[in-house]
Amino acid sequence: MTDNSKILTAHKIHKTYRMGAARVKVLKGVDLTVKTGEFVAIVGSSGSGKSTLLHILGALDKPDSGTVKYLDMELTAARNGQLNRYRNKTVGFVFQFYHLLEELNVLENVYIPTMVSKSVFGWFGVRSEAKKRARRLLEQLGLSDRLKHKPYQLSGGERQRVAIARALMNKPDLLLADEPTGNLDSKTGNSILKIFDELHSQGQTIVMVTHDDNIAARAQRIVALQDGVIKGKNKCAPLK
């Protein structure tokens, strides 16, 4: 990886949730910078605000104050259309609970981001290419024999691999993973992390949220989040 320019910058991010009458301050002025090609792990205990931060970085949520910039685009000031395109083209999400669409088979689940970005006629123009890429991704992830299966017919590890393939479908600049191994046994979780390592080695920028220090250790850099603020000195590993 040669380009170390900033791809994502979060500055003084604040976020408060209302829980009934109470107001819970989740993020209290978080600053974070992610460079192109980096593999960053955000660690913290439950309720520390790590998932909230990831959602804000992925434009799934908005901060109360502070700014998030992707390259030169300020997400916090972007219009809905720009945010939709950002979520579709720039970011790929991997969730703890996979979040696959139950009505679609494995192959369809993988190419759905391309379908979302295209109109009916636009889709017919790219359909065969999209299917080809989805098949290739699934092949790379060892799921070539599961193309027509429904999500409920797959194991947890297989579902997560489908979710990774879907996240990579539109060749995103950023892969955001929220506890990607949190719902898997250690062996299966390890296989998923190997995929992340491989993607990182290919230059993929990854931001991963985890509560497990051992999993975080696989990352190039660790950001520790505690009580809504980044604590201590971040561990940095040399760029691979």
Add this chain to the structure above:
Amino acid sequence: MYKLTLAARYLIKRPITWIAVLAVAVCVFMVLVVLTIMTGLLQEFEQKNHRWVGDAVVTTDSLVGFPYYGQFIEKLEQTDYVYAASPVVRTYALLSYRGSDWNRPTELVGIDIETFARVTAFNEALYYNREDYKNAFKPPHNTDADGAVMGVGMVATSAPDGTYQRSQFPPVFAFDLTSFPLTARGALARAGLGIVSSQQFYFSDDVQSGLAEVDTSHIYIPFQRAQLLAGMDGPPERASAIHIKFAPGITTEQGTREIAALWADFVEENSDASQAFLLDQVRVESWRTFRRAVIAPIEHERTLMIAIFGLIAIITVFIILVIFYMIVAHKTKDIGILKSLGAVRWGILQLFLGFAFLTGVAGSIIGTSAGIGFLMRINQIEQWLYENYNFQLWDRRMYDITEIPSAVDTTTVVVIALAAIAICLIGAFIPSLKAANQQPVKTLQVAQV
């Protein structure tokens, strides 16, 4: 494209949507069947009235009638909007048999059969003399005797299927018709023992207008005979009504308007005539207005049915709304996933509205197909029910029909199907909007819980 794909999958894969499809299908089925039958009954009834009356009537409520009808008919025949006009006498009479104490009131109708057949479908409604209607008042056993045509309900009884049983030849029997002749001023025309006019007639034919109240109470005799019995034989001779048929291309409204104007002029021209006072009571009416009293209840019945099924449609909206709320609640995770993949708000709205549209289309297709299939066999089904369970949904004798109307109107089908789809879209709109407005992060968190 994902909207279409997912909408179709939701429809096929979610069993709860089958309930929505079924609700729409049942609603479409019921509305189509009831509307077809009620509209068919109404149209048939209107048609029968139209055929029995002609296009318009110059008439009076007075039993005395009105004079100078012949002059007015001449005027009518000179216009280019009248095809034919026929004078009619209407009065009440007592029907009795000689040597018997039995009697019953009847409505006596005096017609000039040749002109009346040109104005109405009277000749087509005859049973024995349909082909030779000019001889309908000539009893076959004695063509010199006075004959009368009786409403079919007075001489034959109908079977449960609505058909009348008749003998091959007209039965030979005579009866007396007795009436009170009235003067132009409405007084009894005679005094003493001869206060009534009575005449013997032989049964010469029966007529089936298809109007139960007409066929069970009307007796038709030659026009001049009726004038004598009613005291309308003058001078000047009087009639109760003039039935009119318009020339081809003349609408009922247009023709009635023209005749009303012509009648107004005629009244003015004859204002100095000796019995001009009788002309003031005369009015010009279209066939529909003339028969308003009997058509209106069936129209109201149909309106009531439409209102009831309108309420059912509203209930269907709520069923769809509830089902879609449940589906949206169930699909919260999908909405979050799609938004995390970049789906726009409008796209989510389109997805669920598309789903509602497909639900409506599926329900409409099923409901329409079932409705048409049922209507095509409704008479066989009813016949089977009658034969096996002695159950008859529509009393043929009451409606005077031989078959339940089952002709499906294409426009009605299209309107009902479109309305069903619209109902689905209306019922789904609020939940769809709610789904579209959901924050992706919230839906994903809810799904995790």
